[in-house]
Amino acid sequence: MLIEPLLTRYLRHVNREYLTFRDFNPETVPSGHPEREYLLYIHVPFCEQLCPYCSFNRYTFREPVARRYFTALRREIEGYRDRGYRFTGVYVGGGTPTVLPDELAATLALVRDLWPVREISAETNPNHLTDDIVGILKDAGVNRLSVGVQSFGDELLKAMERYHKYGSGSEIEARLKEYNGVFDTLNVDMIFNFPTQSEAGLERDLDVLEGLPADQVTFYPLMASDSTERQIAKTLGKVDYRQEKRFYRRIIDRLLPAYRASTAWCFSRQATMIDEYVVDYDEYVGVGSGSFSYVQGTILANTFAVDDYCAALEGGRQPLLARKEFTLLERMRYDLLMKLFGTRLDRRVVRKKYGSAFDEMLWRELTLFRLLGALKTEGDTLVLTPTGLYWWVIMMREFFIGVNNFRDLCRSRLNDGDAGHTA
Ligand SMILES: C[S@@+](CC[C@H](N)C(=O)[O-])C[C@H]1O[C@@H](n2cnc3c(N)ncnc32)[C@H](O)[C@@H]1O
Numbered sequence: 001m002l003i004e005p006l007l008t009r010y011l012r013h014v015n016r017e018y019l020t021f022r023d024f025n026p027e028t029v030p031s032g033h034p035e036r037e038y039l040l041y042i043h044v045p046f047c048e049q050l051c052p053y054c055s056f057n058r059y060t061f062r063e064p065v066a067r068r069y070f071t072a073l074r075r076e077i078e079g080y081r082d083r084g085y086r087f088t089g090v091y092v093g094g095g096t097p098t099v100l101p102d103e104l105a106a107t108l109a110l111v112r113d114l115w116p117v118r119e120i121s122a123e124t125n126p127n128h129l130t131d132d133i134v135g136i137l138k139d140a141g142v143n144r145l146s147v148g149v150q151s152f153g154d155e156l157l158k159a160m161e162r163y164h165k166y167g168s169g170s171e172i173e174a175r176l177k178e179y180n181g182v183f184d185t186l187n188v189d190m191i192f193n194f195p196t197q198s199e200a201g202l203e204r205d206l207d208v209l210e211g212l213p214a215d216q217v218t219f220y221p222l223m224a225s226d227s228t229e230r231q232i233a234k235t236l237g238k239v240d241y242r243q244e245k246r247f248y249r250r251i252i253d254r255l256l257p258a259y260r261a262s263t264a265w266c267f268s269r270q271a272t273m274i275d276e277y278v279v280d281y282d283e284y285v286g287v288g289s290g291s292f293s294y295v296q297g298t299i300l301a302n303t304f305a306v307d308d309y310c311a312a313l314e315g316g317r318q319p320l321l322a323r324k325e326f327t328l329l330e331r332m333r334y335d336l337l338m339k340l341f342g343t344r345l346d347r348r349v350v351r352k353k354y355g356s357a358f359d360e361m362l363w364r365e366l367t368l369f370r371l372l373g374a375l376k377t378e379g380d381t382l383v384l385t386p387t388g389l390y391w392w393v394i395m396m397r398e399f400f401i402g403v404n405n406f407r408d409l410c411r412s413r414l415n416d417g418d419a420g421h422t423a
């Protein structure tokens with residue numbers, strides 16, 4: 001259908017304004033609301049070796065740099081206690097958060113000392129699924145572990161430059177089976193629509209997932225910022241969004257109803273699984289280099305350079321790079337995007353927050369989505385239809401590409417390509 005490429009083009013255009021930051025080097029962060037619960041996102045931007053398709057904020061691991069970084073991270077976290085924040089959920093993402101398990105454990109111990117944390121998610125790579133590291137994570141209170149797999153196909157793993165780092169598809173499968181059941185939720189991260197990926201390869205990946213079976217599977221559509229797209233084209237081929245829908249259909253057909261869609265691209269086997277944090281929490285604080293926060297309608301971005309980040313905290317300053325205050329319409333659009341990414345939006349909740357303005361200002365979007373079959377109504381709740389699920393994959397893919405383009409812009413101002421370690 002013509003509508004999906006049009007939606008992509010429209011979103012690229014809209015996101016350019018939506019995600020443009022004009023207010024650089026702010027000095028302060030808003031205080032926490034005493035009655036609200038926030039999510040704390042902790043970013044660990046180091047990986048032993050970098051993957052060519054990845055557009056997240058990550059740098060090659062060097063131990064002294066990473067140890068200095070973790071110390072700065074803990075200082076930044078302590079600052080949020082003084083600002084009155086109360087965190088009940090924690091998500092540690094990367095990069096590879098488990099590059100230094102002792103530092104990660106010390107950081108999580110600090111967080112649990114400071115706040116009544118109920119759930120901790122952490123990301124890792126298959127080579128860190130070992131008794132030692134898993135034991136440290138369990139003791140540190142991690143209850144959801146997310147393992148980056150991407151595919152179980154050896155040819156694709158080689159094309160992604162992951163085979164030599166994390167082993168063959170069957171080795172990864174064996175490790176996942178070994179640690180299945182250790183955490184409340186074991187999530188497996190996969191990517192679809194990768195250049196060179198075939199439909200037959202995707203079916204084989206789904207066969208392996210079915211046989212595990214994983215508690216939760218997150219199937220990311222390949223998301224390429226402008227620079228990552230050029231990088232991928234050089235070594236792997238052109239990113240083609242036209243086949244994405246076909247792949248997504250197969251994923252949905254195979255995973256549902258054994259799994260339920262907890263977001264448009266995350267599928268869980270039980271109702272109690274911990275899902276994507278942006279859906280469950282209205283507001284979150286990001287700590288670490290290049291992390292984002294969303295509080296009181298304001299997006300804040302931390303500095304991307306690791307040296308700058310550490311130096312700021314060592315000097316008693318906030319490591320902030322930029323901020324953007326959303327207008328009322330932008331806030332409502334952000335909530336619409338995030339809540340429906342979680343497949344449902346309770347109108348009573350948004351009316352409580354925005355009054356009648358929500359329906360008055362978003363009626364065009366809501367009517368259009370309904371007329372085009374993306375949304376249906378269940379009482380007071382708006383629910384994504386199967387068509388809507390795929391549209392939200394496109395919307396979130398474009399949102400993350402927009403964020404990654406901003407990241408690329410900031411990182412291009414650093415002195416050396418893999419750097420972050422330079423000022
Ligand atoms: C940023 S990584 C961090 C955790 C770990 N280093 C890993 O590789 O899984 C988290 C997940 O993001 C997804 N990811 C990375 N680059 C991506 C891209 N360009 N498009 C879509 N998903 C991507 C992968 O599924 C990956 O597992």
Ligand code: SF4
Pocket residue numbers: 046047049050051054055056058094095096125148
């Ligand atoms: S995909 Fe994971 S391991 Fe690869 S560079 Fe990105 S963050 Fe690092």
